[in-house]
Amino acid sequence: MRLSILQSQPHTIKRWPRMDASFHRRKDKVVVIMGATGSGKSRLSIDLATLFPFSEIINSDKMQVYRGLDITTNKIPHAQRRGVPHHLLGDVDPEHGEFTPADFRHRAGDLIEDISSRRNLPIVVGGSNSFVHALLVENFDPHFNVFHNEGLISSELRYRCCFLWVDIAFPVLSQYLRDRVDDMLHSGMVQELAHFFHPDPPSPTALGLRKAIGVPEFDRFFNKYPPSMGLGLGLWDRDRDRAYREAVRAIKDNTCDLAHRQIGKIQRLKRAGWELRRIDATEAFRLVLTSGSHVWETQVLEPSVKIVKRFLME
């Protein structure tokens, strides 16, 4: 599969010994990996957790916190987690109502305390900037969306944070995201969504996960052509084929829009004084798209490792 190149590969960088870690670890230190959807954050988190083997990952993608829709929401598969502990990844029952930024602050805050108390390193990874903001600011007001009013984003944080922002030139990222949707379709996304489909409007308690990109787009398709009609391609008439293509096109467009909004929010946090270290992954991605080779290790992983080492030794 084309995108497997972005899976974690064995690398040549040396692991940081656990002894050094216990010596240098300060209780309130957190590594935070930010970036738009599809920018390689999960891969970087696994690579870093492998090199700093006292790390535990806390997911901060607001759709991936829920149980279910693993393909549609792009959860990193178990086989690729390399034994690294993951928290808040598929742990929340979607039937228990929407998991809010305030819930995330509370649950992820407890996790950071627990992970730190074991002298391990929490790595927060995910594209939901409202979650990251809620978790990290010293004073959080759940009734107020700071992204609607830039002047009000505080840079006073309750942990010592090392921010890595994986950034990719937008034309390269959007091409990659469109290809990724095709790969997700090949991996069984439509079957997963057919299983999740419900002909009635969503109950208020099921709203959270039903907002995932893919659900509304395919609900429209399944309302016209219910899964009971069968999913096998080839038996379809032209209208059904057109409706399917329309759903796929909408997913691709909405994913690119999401990435664009996420990058906008990250830039706002940076302008507000958050010390984000930008790692440019454009070349690594461009090469994945064109020739299949990659420069991930030299252009993304090595600079990230340097930044994290310096942070741990501060």
Ligand code: ATP
């Ligand atoms: P907002 O304030 O817009 O909610 P945010 O930073 O809190 O932004 P985002 O991660 O940008 O959260 O998610 C916004 C929307 O994007 C979600 O409500 C959902 O529709 C879609 N989305 C986000 N992550 C995923 C995902 N992993 N899979 C599918 N859809 C997603």
